[in-house]
Amino acid sequence: MEAIIEFFQYFWEIRANVLVMAGRHAWMSLAGVFLGTLTAVPMGIFVSRKPKLSSYTIDIAGMLYTIPSLAVLGFFLPFLGLGWAPAIAALIIYSWLPVLRNTCTGITGVDASIIEAAKGMGATPFQMLVRVELPLAMPIIMAAIRTVTVLTVGITTMASLVGAGGMGELIFQGISMMDNGMILAGTIPVSLMALFFDQVLGLLERKLQNITGVA
Amino acid sequence: MTREVSVELQNVDKIYDTAKVVDGINLTIDKGEVFVLIGPSGCGKTTTLKLINQLIPHTSGTILVNGEDVTKLDAVGLRRSIGYVIQYIGLLPHLTIEENITFVLQLLKRPKKEQHERALELVETVGLPVEYLKRFPRELSGGQQQRVGVARALAGDPQILLMDEPFGAVDPLTREQLQNELLSLQEAIQKTIVFVTHDMQEAFKIGNRVGIMREGKLVALGSPMEIINSSDEFVRNFIGHGALFDALNSIPVKQVLSKDIPTAREGETLTDKTAKNGWENIFLLNDQGVCLGYVPVENLDSTRTISSRNMVPLPRGCSPDLSIKRAVEEMLYNGRAWIPVASEDNVFQGVVTFQSCANLQT
Numbered sequence: 001m002e003a004i005i006e007f008f009q010y011f012w013e014i015r016a017n018v019l020v021m022a023g024r025h026a027w028m029s030l031a032g033v034f035l036g037t038l039t040a041v042p043m044g045i046f047v048s049r050k051p052k053l054s055s056y057t058i059d060i061a062g063m064l065y066t067i068p069s070l071a072v073l074g075f076f077l078p079f080l081g082l083g084w085a086p087a088i089a090a091l092i093i094y095s096w097l098p099v100l101r102n103t104c105t106g107i108t109g110v111d112a113s114i115i116e117a118a119k120g121m122g123a124t125p126f127q128m129l130v131r132v133e134l135p136l137a138m139p140i141i142m143a144a145i146r147t148v149t150v151l152t153v154g155i156t157t158m159a160s161l162v163g164a165g166g167m168g169e170l171i172f173q174g175i176s177m178m179d180n181g182m183i184l185a186g187t188i189p190v191s192l193m194a195l196f197f198d199q200v201l202g203l204l205e206r207k208l209q210n211i212t213g214v215a
Numbered sequence: 216m217t218r219e220v221s222v223e224l225q226n227v228d229k230i231y232d233t234a235k236v237v238d239g240i241n242l243t244i245d246k247g248e249v250f251v252l253i254g255p256s257g258c259g260k261t262t263t264l265k266l267i268n269q270l271i272p273h274t275s276g277t278i279l280v281n282g283e284d285v286t287k288l289d290a291v292g293l294r295r296s297i298g299y300v301i302q303y304i305g306l307l308p309h310l311t312i313e314e315n316i317t318f319v320l321q322l323l324k325r326p327k328k329e330q331h332e333r334a335l336e337l338v339e340t341v342g343l344p345v346e347y348l349k350r351f352p353r354e355l356s357g358g359q360q361q362r363v364g365v366a367r368a369l370a371g372d373p374q375i376l377l378m379d380e381p382f383g384a385v386d387p388l389t390r391e392q393l394q395n396e397l398l399s400l401q402e403a404i405q406k407t408i409v410f411v412t413h414d415m416q417e418a419f420k421i422g423n424r425v426g427i428m429r430e431g432k433l434v435a436l437g438s439p440m441e442i443i444n445s446s447d448e449f450v451r452n453f454i455g456h457g458a459l460f461d462a463l464n465s466i467p468v469k470q471v472l473s474k475d476i477p478t479a480r481e482g483e484t485l486t487d488k489t490a491k492n493g494w495e496n497i498f499l500l501n502d503q504g505v506c507l508g509y510v511p512v513e514n515l516d517s518t519r520t521i522s523s524r525n526m527v528p529l530p531r532g533c534s535p536d537l538s539i540k541r542a543v544e545e546m547l548y549n550g551r552a553w554i555p556v557a558s559e560d561n562v563f564q565g566v567v568t569f570q571s572c573a574n575l576q577t
Binding site: 111113114117118120122124127131132136 | 268270291292293294295296299301302303304305306307308309318319321322364367368377
């Protein structure tokens with residue numbers, strides 16, 4: 001009990017610092033997910049047209065995913081230096097696989113009879129994409145974005161190791177000082193942030209489902 | 216009557232790698248006719264259909280739609296001008312029924328108001344309640360969904376309708392209902408319909424002409440009766456021994472109607488010894504063309520006046536749309552060799568006789 005009170009007292013003391021770090025953590029995570037999605041969705045659309053290419057691309061993206069996050073961060077250091085740039089670059093790469101894969105499977109998974117009917121009615125390839133394929137693939141793409149967001153909020157912790165700041169600063173400092181309070185003060189806000197983003201995206205997902213009518 | 220050609224295939228081939236899926240098809244489909252393509256699975260009937268709207272491009276030959284070579288037309292524009300209905304319906308699950316019906320109009324970027332009016336009109340045409348416009352496809356039964364499929368195909372007011380086994384995925388009862396609805400709809404809209412099926416009975420019922428395909432070739436072509444009478448062994452095997460009975464079940468009596476029969480008005484006299492065409496009865500009509508009864512020639516007195524005094528009441532008749540099978544049943548049941556045929560407003564159309572049914576095959 002005493003330990004808990006002590007922790008809260010400590011947390012209250014450093015609240016201004018935590019807020020700054022959390023803000024930085026949040027925008028780096030979101031920037032990573034946003035830019036990652038922005039690049040992965042078009043890639044997914046592109047490779048969904050080419051079955052052979054899509055399996056290679058998904059394999060490669062899968063390989064990137066197996067590289068430890070610390071290694072990816074380190075890899076970018078020589079090119080991008082220290083700070084937020086290598087961090088966001090790494091986060092983008094981490095968002096690629098799930099979003100790319102789900103975009104691809106979402107689009108290729110649209111019922112062939114729906115595609116045939118739409119094509120037979122004279123939809124251009126662009127109209128097909130915008131009016132048929134993307135709306136129908138949207139729930140699957142959204143599911144990937146949700147997963148990626150939660151993961152990214154966690155991975156962003158590592159960004160402090162390349163001088164990008166964020167909640168990782170508190171956690172890694174806590175680890176080196178063997179200070180559990182400090183570790184918790186870093187970890188709990190990260191978890192809450194992940195939960196919060198997940199809920200917001202879940203809400204958005206349901207809204208999209210209502211619009212697109214696909215359960 | 217001048218024949219207006221709607222779709223023409225000249226020596227059309229479709230070759231995939233080495234397989235000739237469509238092999239030298241020559242075919243003209245007239246405006247306003249229902250042309251049915253039928254054949255066993257893999258005979259190339261669906262491929263042939265899809266060549267018309269260029270969902271599948273042909274390898275060689277010429278395809279003309281309304282006299283224009285399809286390869287010279289913009290494929291997207293061509294497809295928008297042709298209605299298309301498929302077996303698995305393919306309604307867009309994320310759009311309401313209204314948005315599904317007006318899909319072609321959306322692609323054509325027509326005004327919203329026009330789209331809505333067209334949706335209201337079409338939902339009624341295919342016999343669905345207006346409230347359904349706000350629903351989603353998954354809330355409708357299979358038969359209702361295919362009605363929407365037909366409405367959607369009609370949205371752009373196409374002259375040509377391609378239907379690829381449209382009623383293949385619904386239960387037999389619904390299928391028959393949809394077939395009847397299509398027939399009465401066709402009377403009103405008079406589109407050129409190219410219809411693919413593997414159901415012989417459906418082909419005979421729907422088609423003005425039927426084409427039978429086998430291994431990419433068109434092996435028989437003609438009216439349902441001509442197909443039944445074909446001497447080709449494959450055709451005979453394909454349509455099966457029950458084909459004639461199947462056909463009787465789907466061919467209406469108006470196709471075997473004897474129209475050239477003796478009729479008379481009250482007070483007319485018969486000058487010849489017998490009634491025309493060897494009939495033993497003369498049918499007495501009133502001024503509205505309603506048949507009151509018939510007068511057997513043997514009942515005539517010396518004045519040979521035809522009047523209601525020596526008239527025999529008419530047996531129960533049938534409508535021109537009744538199937539031949541039902542008409543024959545009626546004759547057998549009543550123990551007579553003919554029954555009168557009258558239109559809905561009771562106007563006498565003629566009679567259908569055992570003999571005229573028997574002559575069907577010749």
